[in-house]
Every structure is written in C-alpha cells, then in structure tokens.
Amino acid sequence: MGIRISNLSKTFLINNGEKRIDALLNIHLEVEDQEFICLVGPSGCGKSTLLKILAGLEAADEGLATLDEEIISKPDPDRGMIFQEYALFPWRTVRKNVEFGLEIKGYRPEQRLRISQKYLALVGLLGFADAYPHQLSGGMKQRVAIARSLSLDPKILLMDEPFGALDAFSRLRMQEEITRIWNEEHRTVVFVTHDIDEAIFLGDRVVVMTPQPGRIKSIIPIGLGRPRNRNSHDFLRIRDRVYAEFALYNTDAGESTDDETGWGEHLPAAGVAGAVTTVADLNSYWPE
C-alpha cells in the first residue's frame, strides 16, 4: 500500500522539439502510508514534475505511479495538492475557499459548515473565516490552502514548495505549524522543497534529487523524534550528510560545463580542492 513509483520517466521538448530535457529519468520510489517524505534538490531536478504526476496533473512518458495499487492517471480528491502560489480563489472568503472542494462533491451547506469549521479551527483561522485572501499574510493563506485540502479527507497531501514564497520567519513558524497539523491529522505527505534544513526538520525520509537528467541520488532516513531541534547534534549530523550528497553530485558533474542550476560554479572542482563535506565550507560557497 501507499505510493509506488516505478521506472518513471518524463521528457520535455523545448524550442520546437530541438532540445530534449529529461525532467525525470527512471525514478523508483516507495512511500509508506502516513509517511512524511521530502523531495529536495536544486531547480530543474524534476521534483515538482514528479509531484504533478502524482497529482495527476501531468502524465509520465514511461513507467507508472500507483496509490494503494491504483494507477494514477488523473486528478482525484484523494490526492490533495498545496501550491507555492497558494491558489486561493480571490473572490471567495476564507470559509468559502475551504468549502470549495465540498461544494464540488455536492455536500449540503450544513455539512460544509461543520467540516470547514473543524479545519479552520485546526489551522487556527476561525477568526478570519469571513476575510478575503488578499487581507491575509502569506503564512495565513497557506494555512487556508492546507485546511482546504484536508477538508476533502485526502489519503495523501502533495506540497509543492509550499513555504517558498514566505519570509524566513514565517517559514520557520509554518514548519512548526505543519508538524503540529500532521501530528493531529496523520496523512501521507510528499513535500517538495529546495531548503535542505526544511526537509530535515519535516521529513521521515529525505529524497535527494539531482538535475539533468532528473534522478534520485539517494534517500536519507532521518530517524529523529518530533518536534525536532534544529541545533541538536543529530540534526546537524544529518544536515552534513545531505550537504555532502550535493557536494558529491557536483564533483561528479565536474567536467560538465552547462550547469544551469547555478550551484556548481560556486563550488571548487573535485580535482582542485577535493571533496567538500563540511558544513562550514559549504556555507561559504552557498549562493544567496
């Protein structure tokens, strides 16, 4: 049971078919029921494409993905999706946004009210039920989107860089918030991010992905209890390990000149400076 992805590939043709981009190549991954799994990697590694395929919004070219042994071919309320851009309907109030999926399902108004009430309370936004999305902060908007997805009682929750547009402080707050919500409403979560700390803070396992072609490089089990301390020795040890994965990726691609991710050029080539593995070293090379 759970999500099973086998031999999945997806290719995009750009410039009228002149150039092929292997967004995903031979992806194998199994996600257990109620597992919180994080996909992490630089832009272009195919993590968002993989998520869209799981949502049924895009089709794979080869291979398949299944949820509870059923092949995923189109969107379904069983698979809720959270977008970086929140995707709230600006003409609906917070409550009406949460009730959108219930309207689609044909629930009666009193049922809708009961369910929206429950999930607005869960995300702590009961007091904003009648506000419009533009009146809310980014973090609040994303909480509305989470409540909206949960209201449909999905088996899995797909989150596509949900905190990517938030400032650093709201981001940390939302990471704690999602941990709390996940503790109350246990679901399978596939969480895409390019923030390594975020992935380690949230995930049961962290899937490290690399671009060109989009592949899974390694899967790192976290094995820490929740809530997690970002400064604990174990946390930093795992962080070191994930950073090392990316440094190794870079030495592998040392000869490649068309590195579009912008990561490679900040790192010394393997032959010159040797493998970069310590956090301190890496931080000094980190872009931004």
Next chain:
Amino acid sequence: MRMKKFWKDPAFQMIASLAFFLLTWYVASITGLFGRYPPRLMGLLLPTPLEVARTVWEMAVTGNLTRHLGISLYRVMTGFALAVCMGVPLGIAMGRYRMVNGLVEPLVRVFQPIPGVAWVPLAIVWFGLGNKAAIFIITISSLFPVLLNTTQGMRDVDITLISAALTMGANPRQITTKVLLPSLVPYLITGFRIGMGFAWRVVIAAEMVGVPSGLGYMLSLGRGIGRTDITIVTMVTLGAVMLLIEHSVFVPMERKTLNWKKAWGR
C-alpha cells in the same frame, strides 16, 4: 475641537464649482460671447440657464423629453444586450479553443478599427430609418469592447487556480462556472462599461444624421428650428442618464469586486 475650514469641504467645492459655471454661462449668454444679435434673438445662440430650466419644465409637461429618451434608451439597451449575448460566449470560446480563435480573430482585426458611426449609411440602406438600423449600429460598436475584454480575461485566468480545482475533483463544467466565470467578472465589467459608452455615442450620431427619433434627433432638431434651449436640455439629459447608469450599475459592481480584485495584480 476646531472646525474644519469650510473651503476644504468637498461639498462646498462642488457647489462653488457649479455656481461658477452657471454664472459664466449666464454672463456669456447676456453679453453675447458667441456673437451679437438683436436682443430678441440673443437666446438663439446661448439661452440663459433660467430659460433652459423653463424648457425642461415645458418638455417634461408635453412628455417629449421622456418619449425620446425612452426611444434612445430602448435602442441602447437592446443593442447592448445583443452585443453582450454574442460577445461574451464568443470571447470565452475564443479563449478556450484555438480553432475558434483562429477563425474569428482575422475578422475582428478587420472590423474592429472601423468606427461604429461609419456603419450608419449602410445600416440605413439595409434597415431603413428606424429602430433596427440604430440597434444594428449599437450592437456592432459595443460588440468589440465586450469581446476583446472577454478574450483578455480568458488569457489572464490563473492556471494554478484551475489546477487546484482539478485536484479537488472539479469537472469541466464546474471549472467553467466556479473558476473561469468568476475570474472573468472584472474584465466583463470593464468591457460592459466601455461597450455601454460606445453604444450611447453611436446612437446619438445615428439619430442626428438619419434615424428621426430619440435624443440625437432632438439635438439636431433644436438647432434646425432655432430652439437652442432644446438642444441644451437634451445634452444635460444625456449627461444625467449616463451618470445615473454609471453610479447605479457599474460603480456598485466594481465595489463588489474590489474585495478580490487586488489579488489579480500579481
């Protein structure tokens, strides 16, 4: 508490500005700013505000003003309604299906730059001097603003919202009614507002040059029989009607969408 200085009160400013205008009008009228004639003919060029007010009363009593206003209003509303009934569905279809867009867009490019008034001669030849000709011209000229704003709205629909609705299980019909149409509303309001303005402009032009009834006819009639006061009353009526439509229809509609319009700016 200190009293607000009265000249900073918007209400005072409005009254002052209108009073200044009426005074200038009156002075221009009695001094012959637009040309000097023997005193008994002075009113022909520019009647005083008081004379115009008297004419309003006279026309209201005889029912001429309301009758011709009703005629123009009927033409504008019918022609505009036809334009909306054609423009909105066509615009949605053009945004949704590449093929419809490919077929219709060349025609839009050819006909859109032609001013609505330019259709008047043909319309009179085809439909005669009556409602049909006027309605035809109004429909043609208000169709394009409605259509073009609808297609623009379709182009600007947020794809993420459609994806979100799909992941919540929405079918194509629900996507249309619950995502597409609400997204279009601000664009439709803009299109309707511009289309309505065009409709009034061309109906006046058509009635002035051909169709012998309606407010436009009264405008040129006043000039023709030497009753400038009738022309001025008609102008004022026209302004008042357009202001009324603006404030009773479009302003409330815009206020309703204000709650969520800001989110479009992204």
